[in-house]
Amino acid sequence: MEDFWAFSLWAVRIWLYLVISLIMIPAMFGFSLGISETYMTILVKTLEWATLKIQRAKTEERTLNMSASNSLILRENGSMEKELEELRRSRPKSSVGGDFTFSDCFYFTRRGIESIVEDEVTQRFTSEELVSWNLLTRTNNHFQYISLKLTLVYCLGIFIRYCILTPLRLTLACIGLSWLVIGTTAVGFLPHSSAKSWLSEWVHVICYRICARGLSATIHYHNRENIPKKGGICVANHTSPIDIVILCNDACYAMVGQVHGGLMGLLQRAMVRSCPHVWFERAEMKDRHLVTKRLKDHVNDKTKLPILIFPEGTCVNNTSVMMFKKGSFEIGATIYPVAIKYDPKFGDAFWNSSKYSMVSYLLRMMTSWALVCNVWYLPAMHQQEGEDAVQFANRVKSAIAHQGGLVDLQWDGGLKRAKVKETFKEQQQKKYSSMVVGDDSNSD
């Protein structure tokens, strides 16, 4: 019995030494031993092989044809005006009785039925459908037995992911987070000096790098010359809480958010000891002026780190960018847009908060193949003359969407939980009424 415990203790020690030397030290100092690269190359080759096998099997039998674009119906792109104009061609115009036909409802009915079949908003709050299966159980929608080899690879994948990779990743994540708390608290004891800020940045980056290894994250940064500078605001599209880890691997940011309890609260309190972040109490968040003022104060202090904000306000599934809330764009600071695009082949990064809790989401992340993403730093943007906050926000949003290859939507991410505002319905009614009764300028 004692031998068993001695042996397992010895095994755990060896395991930790390996982890530290092979993964943590390179992560901390920013160089790479090439282990993850090799893993990724093998992974990519395996997935390509699997895709070929599946496609070959697909062409052999008659199967349901799934289009990669996910589009189910053909939408007439004619506007309301155009279509209703056509219906009125044969009728004489009358200034008294307006211009209404019974067939007007056809347009609205058809539009309504089209949205029942397929709409561009609700699909953004669930995970992206993959073109080809990536050997994960969770993305397996229509699996049918194809070949022994494929099933063996799939089972091998399960073993590797759950028995080898997940414990490794969990260890790294725990180490990373605990170091973050300890390190930032320790730095917090130092007096204010440039050494303190340098140390604090170093501690932050190291811990985030360890956490990134804890997710097997491979991040490609592009255009690093545009990296956000102090006194500015960095905005990015939001897919999951892991976005923070992704961005902080490369630079240091001041976070903005609500004060939480529990483990998150512990992290928040520790982090704020070493360098200033902006944490709000729940009650304070409702007061927009207070929020704006605190952000302004932070931004105006040129020694403080750039603020990181996700203006969508909620997690979206990384196929589109939803409406940016104008709050951060009213402060008048330089905006540094960043586009983040995950590669869904290796793991689905989207956090569907209505389906998964934070813990089960993190476990799902740790049992995926890996996390591959591209980060593009876009050139800084300023609010232009005569441009209001909403227009500025839309301009930044379009730039991010364009760079990341995402769909630029005008819809509010808050529609995930809330109903659409009545004002949108009024817009439709206004448009229609101008067709029926005409504008004031038209009547005589």
Next chain:
Amino acid sequence: MGSSSSSSYMRNIPQAQVLIHETGFSAAHLLRLYERFQFLDKGSTGELRAQDFTAIPSLALNPIGDRIIGSFFPPGQEKLDFPSFVRIMAHFRPTDPNRSRDGTQLEPVNSRNKKLRFAFQLYDQNGDGNISRAELLQVLRAMLGVQVPEEQLQSIAERAIQEADLDKDNVISFDEFRKSLEKVNIDQLMSIRFLK
């Protein structure tokens, strides 16, 4: 996706073969409709409620969105199962041009007549077979909101009824409705084209 076999997946869909025969949807389209049905059915109850429809933003802002949702739920019924959902969606399939005019065959659910009936019941909320002035005013109010004052609304309704009401009984029957829309290309306006 991984490879799929239509027959094995179809087994999960209630009354699949009956629906394919009745509505004319292909197996592939029926499958996609089923996936959409399950997607809208957030609680995985197997049935949809009105609030599952109002959760679709572009439907919620449609001026007659409530009426469209209402046509899925006959009076007194609060839940919608998949076969009923498909039967109503079938109204919006494009009309089949090659269908033979065989008198003994049942009228297909996506015929011009059936499409007109669907539109008619959007107006005729109390289901008595006639669109009264009051019902027409209700629809106009829904579609125009507060943009148009009451008197103007009345005159619009007046004109519309006068033009269509052939037997001068001040209500629009289904036949009068149909006659007034003789020249309109119903198939194009009331059809959803599914991609292959």
